[in-house]
Amino acid sequence: MTEKLYLKDMYKKDFDAAVTRIEGTSVWLDRTAFYPTGGGQPNDTGKLTSNGKEFKVIEVRKDRDDVMHTLENADGIKAGDTVKGVIDWEKRYAYMKYHTSIHIFDGIVISQHASEGLSTGSQIYQDRARIDFDMPQLNKELAQQILDQTNKIIAEGRRILVREVDRNEALQMPNLVRTEPGRELIKRLDTVRIVEIENLDMQMDGGLHVLNSKEIGKLELSSFTNKGSHSKRVELRIID
């Protein structure tokens, strides 16, 4: 199983590892700080250096309990080699800020409007985040109000706490999982990773976050789309 350094230290930008397997341009390492695509957060990119040569990491995916890195070109790298990995930090840090922003926005929706609506999905980009809601009463004005509250919480410098609890404890925590696939998944896990926005929100989550909300800066509502009474789309963008 690949040791997932990104889960232990979300700010880890570089690391040393050994190549355990290679197939074509796909490479498996004994440990990695490269985040694989999942939970609405895109994979990291960056480079591996081995034997004085640089290899571009263009895609990273989960492969059961392992992490598979796709290189642009893998000529000159083989199993047993030691590599130094460096992730594209600017992009990753933007993903972390947007991921935490989504949880804060969603946490406000859940705490104030939960009986009326729910998030149905989200996607993180380097320059924005998108959240979809099945929430008939959500309109541009309400979205702006929720965003204003989100900015207030960001400015307060709330801590983001990540921890693991065992499944039985997790099952007793209310509203930890908000989607049907998530509720199914939790039953199959021994331990559940929880991301908490201090005094606001707690969710089962495998993604990467900033440790203090202040790091996000300030958000604007870059767009609101009414796609039907059960489908509203909110887009957030960091403006400073």
Ligand SMILES: [Zn+2]
């Ligand atoms: Zn998340």
